[in-house]
Amino acid sequence: MTGYDELEPQTPELVRPYVITKGRGLPAEDQLSLITLVTATADHRQRPTRLSPEEQKLLDLCAAGYLSVAEIAGHTQLPLGVVKILLAALTEGGYLITRPPVQRAPLADRDILEEVLNGLRAKFG
Amino acid sequence: MTHYIPDPVAGILLVAVIAAIALVVRQRKAARALRQEIAGLRSHYSELENQYTQSVQAAQERADDATKTVLKSAMRTLQGLAAEQQLIVSRLQTKYGESVILQDLLEIDHTNSQFGRRAQSIAVLCDGWLGRQREVASVYDVVRSAQGRIRHYRRVEILSQVDFGITSRAVEPVALALAELLDNATSYSSPDTVVEINIRTVPKGICIVVDDAGVGMNDEERVRAEKLLSTERVSGVAGLGNPPQFGFAVIGVLAERFGFEVSVDSTSPYGGVRAVLLLPHDLLTSAPEQREPAPVLPAVATTAGLGGPEPALGGTTTADGLPKRRRKRPMAVVPSTPSAAPAPPPAAPAGTSRRSGAESAAIMGAFQRGTQSGRATPAETDMTSSTRGASSEGHEIS
Numbered sequence: 001m002t003g004y005d006e007l008e009p010q011t012p013e014l015v016r017p018y019v020i021t022k023g024r025g026l027p028a029e030d031q032l033s034l035i036t037l038v039t040a041t042a043d044h045r046q047r048p049t050r051l052s053p054e055e056q057k058l059l060d061l062c063a064a065g066y067l068s069v070a071e072i073a074g075h076t077q078l079p080l081g082v083v084k085i086l087l088a089a090l091t092e093g094g095y096l097i098t099r100p101p102v103q104r105a106p107l108a109d110r111d112i113l114e115e116v117l118n119g120l121r122a123k124f125g
Numbered sequence: 126m127t128h129y130i131p132d133p134v135a136g137i138l139l140v141a142v143i144a145a146i147a148l149v150v151r152q153r154k155a156a157r158a159l160r161q162e163i164a165g166l167r168s169h170y171s172e173l174e175n176q177y178t179q180s181v182q183a184a185q186e187r188a189d190d191a192t193k194t195v196l197k198s199a200m201r202t203l204q205g206l207a208a209e210q211q212l213i214v215s216r217l218q219t220k221y222g223e224s225v226i227l228q229d230l231l232e233i234d235h236t237n238s239q240f241g242r243r244a245q246s247i248a249v250l251c252d253g254w255l256g257r258q259r260e261v262a263s264v265y266d267v268v269r270s271a272q273g274r275i276r277h278y279r280r281v282e283i284l285s286q287v288d289f290g291i292t293s294r295a296v297e298p299v300a301l302a303l304a305e306l307l308d309n310a311t312s313y314s315s316p317d318t319v320v321e322i323n324i325r326t327v328p329k330g331i332c333i334v335v336d337d338a339g340v341g342m343n344d345e346e347r348v349r350a351e352k353l354l355s356t357e358r359v360s361g362v363a364g365l366g367n368p369p370q371f372g373f374a375v376i377g378v379l380a381e382r383f384g385f386e387v388s389v390d391s392t393s394p395y396g397g398v399r400a401v402l403l404l405p406h407d408l409l410t411s412a413p414e415q416r417e418p419a420p421v422l423p424a425v426a427t428t429a430g431l432g433g434p435e436p437a438l439g440g441t442t443t444a445d446g447l448p449k450r451r452r453k454r455p456m457a458v459v460p461s462t463p464s465a466a467p468a469p470p471p472a473a474p475a476g477t478s479r480r481s482g483a484e485s486a487a488i489m490g491a492f493q494r495g496t497q498s499g500r501a502t503p504a505e506t507d508m509t510s511s512t513r514g515a516s517s518e519g520h521e522i523s
Contacts, residue, residue: 011257012211014296015266016238017218018231019273026228034223050284053265079222082231 017082020054026081027088034080035101037066038087041094051095054078058086059095066099189363196362197253200244204256207241235273242274242304246375249301250362259296261413264289264324264331264404267296271303272322277311283322288412289331295408298383305372306335306387306400314339314397330409333402338395350389353377384408 040062051059054076061072073083090096214234221227241256248254262270265286272281291299310320318338325332342350353373365374373389380387386403393399 011259012208012215014259014262014270014300016234016270016273018235019269019278021231023231023279026225052269053263073222079218079227081222081224081227082218083222 017079020052020078021082021085021089024085024089027084032069032084032088032091032098033101034070035068037068037099037101038062038072038091038096039066039099041097055086055090055095058083058090062096068101192362193251196247197251200248200251201254203244204241204248204254207237207244208256210237211241235278238274239276242301245301246305246371247362249375249378250365250371255301256297259293261290261293261410262296263412264291264333264409267291267300268303268322268324268333270296270300271307274300274304275308275311277316278307280311280316280318281307281320281322283324285324287324287326287331289326290410290412291404292408292410295383295385295404298379299385299402299404299408302376302379302385302387303333303335303402305376306389306402309372310335310337310339310398310400313337318395327403330403330405333404335400335402336393336395337397338393339397341392341397342389347390349373354380354387354389 040059057076058072061067061075069084069087070080072087073080076083078086087096087098091098211234214230214237218227218230218234221230245256265283268283272278272283275281307320307322314320314337320338321334321336323332323334323336325334350373354377357377362369365371376387379385384405385408386405387400388403389398389400391399391401
């Protein structure tokens with residue numbers, strides 16, 4: 001059993017990640033962070049066939065709606081940075097739109113939190 | 126009779142003539158003997174010469190064989206090390222995927238691939254090991270693999286794709302041969318030009334056409350290339366010249382051994398060389414599915430959903446009894462329903478079907494911290510904590 005299975009992890013990937021990224025550099029952190037949201041542009045149907053299978057796959061993933069960069073990377077087998085590079089390139093090509101993550105301020109409504117806290121104190125405190 | 130005798134001069138002459146005739150006869154005899162001796166010597170000499178040539182040839186062959194054996198095993202070691210390093214680099218790339226180190230890791234990976242290819246080429250000339258057998262791969266991926274093995278891979282552009290795969294036996298040799306062609310194409314053209322690859326379906330199979338915008342080959346180079354590619358096989362590393370030119374010799378050997386054809390006798394539209402690699406139908410197969418085969422997913426999802434002990438995929442366990450991760454394990458695609466998303470961490474030791482309260486609490490706590498950091502602005506501290514989680518997840522599934 002081990003003899004058979006030991007063979008498998010020994011084969012390195014055929015296509016190396018630097019070929020997949022075509023040697024492009026990492027995008028800036030403020031351009032694409034882990035929680036930047038990404039979605040495909042509406043006209044992704046007229047996708048050119050020149051895109052690599054990995055890029056096609058990313059577009060498929062993003063076609064359904066906004067996904068965070070971290071999630072997208074989780075669904076591929078590629079290193080996170082490689083996914084970022086591909087996403088940045090696709091964004092530049094106009095196939096994807098990125099949206100910065102939702103800011104902290106609108107999420108944490110201080111008044112409500114205080115009210116909840118007061119309510120809890122009144123009930124249990 | 127007597128009247129002859131009185132003439133003493135005639136008598137002397139007669140004697141002299143007889144003596145001369147005897148002498149001539151003797152000389153002739155001696156000459157014949159000498160001639161025979163010479164002929165004997167000559168044949169002996171040529172025999173010796175033949176023997177000498179033969180023994181020199183034999184010695185040379187022995188020396189060649191010895192060189193080949195030494196190089197073969199040396200290259201085998203190097204190839205093994207390169208492959209091992211490639212695996213380590215792959216692991217590092219997954220581990221530090223979110224870090225700026227990745228850029229450097231990609232470069233190390235690139236250098237390592239070139240190094241591996243060089244060792245492979247020498248091994249091919251010495252009838253050595255070609256590397257581990259690969260799985261069936263699409264023609265496009267094999268071309269990209271070849272692209273990654275040369276220094277100037279950024280200058281290579283693949284302009285077309287076909288829906289064909291290459292049989293597992295031929296993946297590595299085709300990739301190596303194509304890498305040598307691309308190496309030639311990029312080395313003998315100016316650094317600001319692009320090397321184009323077109324993949325075409327032809328009645329005989331598939332053509333991979335490599336066009337460069339270099340200066341082309343002169344007649345002498347063309348003749349040498351044609352010779353190496355079609356008729357004259359190189360054995361060993363002798364006769365590769367100084368500096369050694371491996372390219373065509375390697376391609377010729379590979380083409381003969383694996384049954385594909387390579388020609389470089391035409392000119393590219395850009396004035397450089399057009400190299401054509403023709404893959405016959407026996408080396409082709411239908412295109413392989415994507416690396417994450419969909420049918421396997423439900424199995425993983427159901428076992429995850431049952432919450433039972435991890436079936437230790439394929440029954441692999443280490444000597445310590447811990448479940449062993451398998452590479453290329455399929456992972457869940459984008460969940461269509463949100464319920465499928467939270468899969469238990471595969472690192473959980475086999476045998477624990479239920480989590481203890483403390484474990485559940487720890488997991489819930491981690492989840493909460495995760496969501497918090499997700500909502501937070503990408504402050505530096507939050508980033509590290511959340512990215513670490515993401516990277517470890519990525520590592521497990523890859």
